[in-house]
Amino acid sequence: MSGPATRPRARRPARHADDSRIGCGIDIVDLARFRRSVKRGGRAFLSRIYTDAELRYARSHHDAIPHLAARFAAKEAVMKAVSQIRPGPMPAFKQIEIINDALGRPRAVIGPRGIPDVHISLSHDQRAAVASAFVVAALRTRARASSRRRSR
Numbered sequence: 001m002s003g004p005a006t007r008p009r010a011r012r013p014a015r016h017a018d019d020s021r022i023g024c025g026i027d028i029v030d031l032a033r034f035r036r037s038v039k040r041g042g043r044a045f046l047s048r049i050y051t052d053a054e055l056r057y058a059r060s061h062h063d064a065i066p067h068l069a070a071r072f073a074a075k076e077a078v079m080k081a082v083s084q085i086r087p088g089p090m091p092a093f094k095q096i097e098i099i100n101d102a103l104g105r106p107r108a109v110i111g112p113r114g115i116p117d118v119h120i121s122l123s124h125d126q127r128a129a130v131a132s133a134f135v136v137a138a139l140r141t142r143a144r145a146s147s148r149r150r151s152r
């Protein structure tokens, strides 16, 4: 007698009811270790990871390290989130820029792959910095359908 089919289904990325896909990512950075890495890596390390605007922002605080570490965590969190919706080559660290608005709220700007909608949150204390990221991407099928409608 044969029972119900037991073959596991291929996993799909998490999907919202409104037909979009969501990627999420999180990362934590130990500040003492990160401080040592910055000391060891010096300018070369900083300029490989951060944009000028990010360095300016971090250096405007009495201790730049927690802000740099939070941005490092945010970039890693964004990479994780992006890879959930779009496997393949990741943007480089410097292609993910974390900027703050006039209220201090951070957001990530990603180029050149045109990731549409990224939400991040940062936190840091004397020991660690953490960041989380959510990326929302419209499904290709939906984009294709609307482009077909436009071309009619």
Ligand SMILES: CC(C)(COP(=O)(O)OP(=O)(O)OC[C@H]1O[C@@H](n2cnc3c(N)ncnc32)[C@H](O)[C@@H]1OP(=O)(O)O)[C@@H](O)C(=O)NCCC(=O)NCCS
Binding pocket: 066, 067, 070, 100, 103, 104, 105, 106, 121, 122, 123, 124, 125
């Ligand atoms: C904005 C706020 C939530 C930051 O929290 P915090 O515990 O001081 O600091 P954290 O280390 O957790 O977070 C710092 C990060 O929050 C982010 N942030 C700052 N303002 C923000 C805002 N308005 N919205 C979202 N995120 C914000 C920034 O990314 C910041 O890091 P950065 O400067 O390196 O970019 C806090 O200062 C605040 O205004 N809280 C409102 C409630 C309040 O007044 N509580 C005090 C009485 S209990």
